[in-house]
Amino acid sequence: MKYRIILFLLLVLGLQSCQNENERRLAENAKEAKKKEKIFSNINKAWIFIDEPINEVSEKNAVTWTEWRDFLKEIGDKPRKTIGAFQKKSSAIAKKAVALNNNIPSQFNQPQIKSRISILITKIKMMDLFIHLNQIPDDKVAFLIGEINKELVSLERQMDKIVEKAKIPKEQGEEDFLKMLDTTRAIQNTEPLKEPNLPRVE
Template sequence: MKYLVAFIVSLSLLSCDDFSKQNEESLKLAEKKQVVFETISKKWQFVFPEARPEVNKTIEGWKHWEQFKRELQEKPKTSLLAFQLKIKNVSKRADSLSLRVPETFNIPQVKSRLVTLNTKIKSLDTYIHLEEIPEKKVVALIGEINEEIKGVYTQWDEVFIKKAIPKEVGEDDMIRALDTTRLANKKFQEEIIENDKNKATDTIKKK
């Protein structure tokens, strides 16, 4: 009986010790997550530059960009989980940006910028969902995303800057002449190909 009591007491002490260790580890993990949360929270700020009037008018009805912008600017306030859910939603919004671009901005340079922006957001989504979040990498990506957003606006500005540059006298005539030459050459090449086909057909018939 004494041995049984001693065994139960020992088992209880071991269980208490294990529980104490688990509780201590849980507290340390919670403290670590809180530090990461506070670090990310301080740096979580996304800046959208003031656009020129022409750009604003062009993107005014682009609901995908407006939804993306609004989603990204709404800062989570409660926990790391809130940040994880936020960037997951932003990532979904970013997927459609390069596929639904206003006609004025539907050019390779702009679409390339939007794809790069989406790639950075995808990276942030990946890192912030890791078991051990690399806060320095997350903070760095926030800065990189801001740079990409700035780059998108710069590219939009360039579209209108190039449009505003006056063409040299005779430039339109030169462009039309080049187009006419290209068209003539194309027709000439098509005629040569057609003649060759006809000659080949005649040769086969003769045989």
């Protein structure tokens, strides 16, 4: 009889601890779900990219430069519903950003443009990295979206500057003068250096 009572008490205690464990697990799951919902909400609110060209030059580039057009289209499509959708979109944007290095129009194939594209790619890759972490730092993702927008504006303004500068007529002889300043075009001295006549010591 004693054994039955002890067994019964052990069974009740076991059931009680299981119930407490389940309640704890449910509370943790609810807390985690709420946290993910907040992260999603913050990223969803911050996910606004400047996908429209800000000047005429950028607009023309969207017609002639395929990679630029594809990139602007990719950042313009906002994902919906889940964090997973934002993660996929972020990876797609990173791929399109890297492709900007391909087929840069000859007019813009200059260090100023290439460096801005490089900075833009770096910031997009950072955003992609953060959004794929287990614990997503939504504040950093939101900050990087703002930084990416700044880089986009900087890149488009630089394109505009290059076009405006090309419109300025060059003065007579300026082209030759610029060629003379270009050290890469200078004629290399191929003769070996002669030693100066030094007095001999005998």
